[in-house]
Amino acid sequence: MSNEAILHDQHFGTHDAPHAHEHHDHESFITKYVFSQDHKMISKQFLTTGIIWAIIGGLFSVIFRLQLGYPDSTFPWLQDLLGHWAKGGKLDPEFYYSLVTMHGTILVFFVLTAGLSGTFANFLIPLQIGARDMASPFLNMLSYWFFFTASMVMLSSLFVQTGPASGGWTIYPPLSALGEASEGSKIGMDLWLVSMALFIVSTLLGGLNYISTILNMRTKGMSMTRMPLTIWALFFTAILGVLSFPVLLSGAILLLFDRNLGTSFYLSDIVINGKILPNEGGSPILFQHLFWFLGHPEVYIIVLPAMGMVSEIMAINSRKPIFGYMAMVGSLFAITSLAFLVWAHHMFVSGLNPFLGSFFVLLTLLIAVPSAIKVFNWLTTLWRGNIRFTPGMLFAIGFVSMFISGGLTGIFLGNSALDIHLHDTYFIVAHFHIVMGVAGFFGMFAGLYHWFPKMYGRYMNNTLAYIHFWVTLIGAYLIFWPMHYEGLAGMPRRYYDFSSWESFKMFAGLNEFISFVSIIVFAAQLLFVVNFFYSIFKGRKVTTQNPWGATSLEWTTPIRPGHGNWLGEIPEVYRWPYDYGKDGRDFIPQTEPVGEHESKH
Amino acid sequence: MNDFFLIAIVVMVFLLIFQIAKASEYVSILKGEDKQRKQTNRINGFLLITFLILGLIGAWWCNDLYYSKTLFPQGSASFEGENIDTMMWITIVICGIIFFITQVLLFVFAFKYQESDTRKPYYFTHSINLELLWTGVPAIVLTVLVVFGLKYWFKFTSDAPKDAQIVEVTGHQFGWEFRYPGVDKVLGKKNYKLTDAAHNNPLGVDWTDEASHDDIHTQIMHIVVGKPVKLVINSQDVIHDVGLAHFRMKMDAVPGIPTTLWFTPKYTTEEMKVRTGNSNFVYEISCDQMCGKGHYTMKGIIIVEKQEEFDKWIADQKPEYLKVDEILDPLAKVDSASARTVAEVTLIK
Numbered sequence: 001m002s003n004e005a006i007l008h009d010q011h012f013g014t015h016d017a018p019h020a021h022e023h024h025d026h027e028s029f030i031t032k033y034v035f036s037q038d039h040k041m042i043s044k045q046f047l048t049t050g051i052i053w054a055i056i057g058g059l060f061s062v063i064f065r066l067q068l069g070y071p072d073s074t075f076p077w078l079q080d081l082l083g084h085w086a087k088g089g090k091l092d093p094e095f096y097y098s099l100v101t102m103h104g105t106i107l108v109f110f111v112l113t114a115g116l117s118g119t120f121a122n123f124l125i126p127l128q129i130g131a132r133d134m135a136s137p138f139l140n141m142l143s144y145w146f147f148f149t150a151s152m153v154m155l156s157s158l159f160v161q162t163g164p165a166s167g168g169w170t171i172y173p174p175l176s177a178l179g180e181a182s183e184g185s186k187i188g189m190d191l192w193l194v195s196m197a198l199f200i201v202s203t204l205l206g207g208l209n210y211i212s213t214i215l216n217m218r219t220k221g222m223s224m225t226r227m228p229l230t231i232w233a234l235f236f237t238a239i240l241g242v243l244s245f246p247v248l249l250s251g252a253i254l255l256l257f258d259r260n261l262g263t264s265f266y267l268s269d270i271v272i273n274g275k276i277l278p279n280e281g282g283s284p285i286l287f288q289h290l291f292w293f294l295g296h297p298e299v300y301i302i303v304l305p306a307m308g309m310v311s312e313i314m315a316i317n318s319r320k321p322i323f324g325y326m327a328m329v330g331s332l333f334a335i336t337s338l339a340f341l342v343w344a345h346h347m348f349v350s351g352l353n354p355f356l357g358s359f360f361v362l363l364t365l366l367i368a369v370p371s372a373i374k375v376f377n378w379l380t381t382l383w384r385g386n387i388r389f390t391p392g393m394l395f396a397i398g399f400v401s402m403f404i405s406g407g408l409t410g411i412f413l414g415n416s417a418l419d420i421h422l423h424d425t426y427f428i429v430a431h432f433h434i435v436m437g438v439a440g441f442f443g444m445f446a447g448l449y450h451w452f453p454k455m456y457g458r459y460m461n462n463t464l465a466y467i468h469f470w471v472t473l474i475g476a477y478l479i480f481w482p483m484h485y486e487g488l489a490g491m492p493r494r495y496y497d498f499s500s501w502e503s504f505k506m507f508a509g510l511n512e513f514i515s516f517v518s519i520i521v522f523a524a525q526l527l528f529v530v531n532f533f534y535s536i537f538k539g540r541k542v543t544t545q546n547p548w549g550a551t552s553l554e555w556t557t558p559i560r561p562g563h564g565n566w567l568g569e570i571p572e573v574y575r576w577p578y579d580y581g582k583d584g585r586d587f588i589p590q591t592e593p594v595g596e597h598e599s600k601h
Numbered sequence: 602m603n604d605f606f607l608i609a610i611v612v613m614v615f616l617l618i619f620q621i622a623k624a625s626e627y628v629s630i631l632k633g634e635d636k637q638r639k640q641t642n643r644i645n646g647f648l649l650i651t652f653l654i655l656g657l658i659g660a661w662w663c664n665d666l667y668y669s670k671t672l673f674p675q676g677s678a679s680f681e682g683e684n685i686d687t688m689m690w691i692t693i694v695i696c697g698i699i700f701f702i703t704q705v706l707l708f709v710f711a712f713k714y715q716e717s718d719t720r721k722p723y724y725f726t727h728s729i730n731l732e733l734l735w736t737g738v739p740a741i742v743l744t745v746l747v748v749f750g751l752k753y754w755f756k757f758t759s760d761a762p763k764d765a766q767i768v769e770v771t772g773h774q775f776g777w778e779f780r781y782p783g784v785d786k787v788l789g790k791k792n793y794k795l796t797d798a799a800h801n802n803p804l805g806v807d808w809t810d811e812a813s814h815d816d817i818h819t820q821i822m823h824i825v826v827g828k829p830v831k832l833v834i835n836s837q838d839v840i841h842d843v844g845l846a847h848f849r850m851k852m853d854a855v856p857g858i859p860t861t862l863w864f865t866p867k868y869t870t871e872e873m874k875v876r877t878g879n880s881n882f883v884y885e886i887s888c889d890q891m892c893g894k895g896h897y898t899m900k901g902i903i904i905v906e907k908q909e910e911f912d913k914w915i916a917d918q919k920p921e922y923l924k925v926d927e928i929l930d931p932l933a934k935v936d937s938a939s940a941r942t943v944a945e946v947t948l949i950k
């Protein structure tokens with residue numbers, strides 16, 4: 001009861017403070033929860049939308065895993081759910097491909113880009129650099145609403161008669177350009193493209209805002225080298241997005257032209273269903289270049305924020321500074337630069353000039369160097385620490401484990417000679433799910449468990465969090481580790497059924513096992529969702545301002561900060577954010593001036 | 602009824618876990634939060650090290666179960682693919698060592714340096730030497746991998762040997778077609794606008810090119826063991842991919858842009874039946890680039906055989922040009938001049 005009262009006071013504290021933004025005094029429901037310009041609320045909007053998308057995208061994977069694991073069974077309830085897409089409880093191949101496509105699109109873009117960057121860039125940038133809000137709160141609000149509109153368009157494509165896009169999340173033309181080639185390439189594909197165009201606008205508005213906020217709105221004393229690594233990571237992520245998403249937009253618009261205006265950017269020499277098309281001179285390879293020029297940076301857009309948050313959480317919970325701060329920043333920079341120069345490693349077998357391919361081999365394998373630096377720095381951060389296994393910390397450790405496993409298989413795939421054999425098999429499915437999917441999610445979970453108390457002034461339930469962690473970690477390895485073996489047998493991805501293939505049918509038992517585990521892991525994620533929403537309203541209350549004993553600025557704000565974040569002046573910063581265990585002190589906040597006798601690092 | 606039962610059980614389990622989790626919060630308050638936290642910390646530290654040990658055992662066990670199902674034990678079915686296998690082994694060993702060291706360090710450090718009241722964390726911010734070490738070593742290791750990789754890559758992607766058998770592969774939704782150049786060893790020109798399945802020209806061959814007159818169109822690919830084969834790959838509609846897992850080869854089929862691929866088969870189909878211990882063994886071409894709803898059915902069959910068998914087979918095949926003639930006028934004698942005129946007539950039409 002008394003806690004409630006404290007929270008109540010805290011909550012409205014800002015408005016009593018003389019320096020708070022006076023124009024937010026009269027917040028209505030609409031301006032506070034819907035068209036909010038408060039970066040914290042926008043972050044929660046991104047998060048909630050991301051979680052809903054994650055449930056949908058995850059459910060899709062469970063449905064198509066049912067087909068892969070139990071190709072001979074029927075599930076009558078599928079017909080109740082999907083109607084004519086699952087007649088007699090058997091998934092239609094066309095819709096199987098729609099599910100695969102939507103699973104990829106949703107998780108890559110809507111969950112791990114918008115849900116991850118959108119949430120944590122919005123939430124952490126102003127709080128950790130000491131700003132009252134983003135450089136442009138209005139553009140920030142627009143960014144969310146463009147994302148929301150993109151979501152609605154994509155969602156609507158699930159309900160059209162011919163079904164949503166079904167050409168894979170990479171939507172390679174001509175398959176995606178010709179309605180005759182597949183049902184999903186009819187109206188569903190147009191909706192996909194429109195939705196992505198809106199999504200890109202959202203990303204650009206957000207990204208420009210993040211960059212200008214970080215460059216211009218740091219509090220006094222917060223030099224670039226005193227920023228937490230989360231901010232560095234989010235900064236590079238935003239730069240990646242701003243420079244690469246417009247290329248995807250151009251690719252998508254040219255595809256829309258080819259589809260609807262009779263142009264031939266990607267089409268040439270095509271006979272489909274006996275019909276000879278007039279298009280000549282276009283190149284499907286052009287689309288692949290445009291797509292992967294975003295597509296590859298995209299995986300770093302996903303994994304960099306996770307890396308940043310993991311670095312931060314790992315230092316805090318080891319009670320030890322992050323090892324090699326400048327090397328961490330340098331490797332982030334190196335990864336960001338190289339991310340633009342490796343896209344064609346997705347196209348080694350597309351007919352690309354082999355000589356050109358060799359440069360991409362070299363540049364791709366170069367990325368392993370900064371990645372190795374990061375891994376060894378994380379390991380050294382743990383070394384001789386005093387580690388607290390909070391749920392956030394466990395997910396951070398899990399992230400490093402996944403990043404190692406998935407990163408190493410990247411060395412196979414980046415080497416074109418091996419890629420010839422492994423390309424488009426389950427080996428690549430295992431690789432990117434581990435290094436981008438699972439690792440991205442682990443970073444996101446680490447961040448959520450860690451900053452949930454700052455977001456909502458309450459804790460999530462620890463027991464559920466631990467169950468969630470262990471089931472997910474073990475499950476993820478059980479699902480994706482054996483897939484490498486399927487890949488080494490050349491088993492192609494995106495197959496609806498393997499039973500008629502003499503070369504691949506021996507994995508039926510393994511496929512069933514993988515499907516079974518993936519259902520359990522999906523259920524464990526629902527446990528997280530329940531924990532998340534329950535804890536927003538009923539979780540244990542946060543009673544101290546700095547529950548983790550962290551040095552960074554967000555923990556100097558009130559337990560439930562209002563719009564404007566700090567009561568009174570924004571604190572000044574005197575040191576880097578990793579003074580843990582220095583001179584026998586547990587931690588020294590960034591706001592504490594450097595003492596006379598303090599040792600140097 | 603069964604479904605309802607299942608759902609009910611799942612919901613019950615959920616509620617049960619949730620209630621236990623809630624109760625644990627109250628227990629921790631009763632017990633003293635700090636004490637409870639430290640106990641949980643120890644449990645998680647123990648679980649982490651257990652996970653490492655069981656995980657490594659599991660990885661071993663998984664290898665035991667599935668190694669025999671990969672393509673390693675039967676070896677590459679092409680001479681070029683042997684290089685890929687060698688390269689794969691080099692990479693597996695290097696990555697395996699790094700994997701083992703880093704994963705062990707990660708979990709062992711986590712376990713060993715778990716929170717204890719007696720330990721003071723070591724304030725260790727950076728070390729130029731260490732960082733140079735783990736920049737330098739990976740860079741050197743990767744250089745080795747890049748050098749080996751590119752050496753093989755340039756070998757596979759170089760021009761096919763002069764004596765290579767040329768086979769044209771054409772993909773469409775959802776199947777493969779093959780065309781042999783015949784005795785003149787030159788494939789006749791094609792023009793996709795001439796494609797006309799109804800008049801026996803499904804590949805769009807330009808009959809005005811005399812080189813096309815002896816070209817043979819088949820549904821199954823026959824190739825000779827020990828003799829290099831060069832595939833000229835086309836697609837008629839969307840992008841497909843000629844996936845040859847046993848030969849360790851792969852190349853996209855792109856409409857409008859012919860691609861090539863060559864390899865030298867090492868074992869005949871019959872030999873592979875023995876090697877794999879599978880009497881149903883066939884070399885399959887799998888489409889490895891998503892091409893629509895029938896993607897998973899897009900299979901091609903390759904028969905690798907001895908030269909004599911191949912010669913016998915190809916001698917039985919009738920050039921497609923002659924089939925065109927038959928359809929148009931079954932009674933006409935096979936006469937290349939008249940057939941050409943007829944073909945031209947159909948072209949104009």
